Amino acid sequence: MSAPGTFPAQMAIGQSTGRWRLYVAIYGIPGSQWPEYVFDGAAVPSVQDRSRALDALGYTFTDTPEWAWSxxxxxxxxxxxxxxxIASAQVREVAS
Structure with a gap:
């Protein structure tokens, strides 16, 4: 379980699309409504690409941009x- 105010961001390759998808899992909201970013191409997105995707979604890392792979x-x-x-990292929403 995430600490209050934090969420798990996860990234996996779509089985049907072959493209990497990053999403922020928000408990209590259906998965179809989670913020998501789909990368172009099948190459694993760099840490910088993942950071930019999170920025575009309005989230940032809670500490360091470390991803755990499983x-x-x-x-x-x-x-x-x-x-x-599947890659995962803890993120928080950026204050607007």
Whole structure:
């Protein structure tokens, strides 16, 4: 769970689009309404690109721009299947 006033930002590659998608998960709001940014191309966005995307969404890192990476497996946990990589970082909304 995030600290009060902070939210988890996550980034993953879309299985159907092949493009990286960064979104801010806001509890109590349906995922279809979360702020999101879709990057062009399939290359992993740089830390600077991710920072600019968060800025465009009105968020900033809570501390340092560190991203934690994890693997997610397809249903059935077949080790022969490719894994999905998910990056996450804690962010806060920028005061307007």
């Amino acid at each position: 693997e997610d497996y397809a249903p059935g946990d077949d080790p022969a299947q490719p894994v999905s990589l």
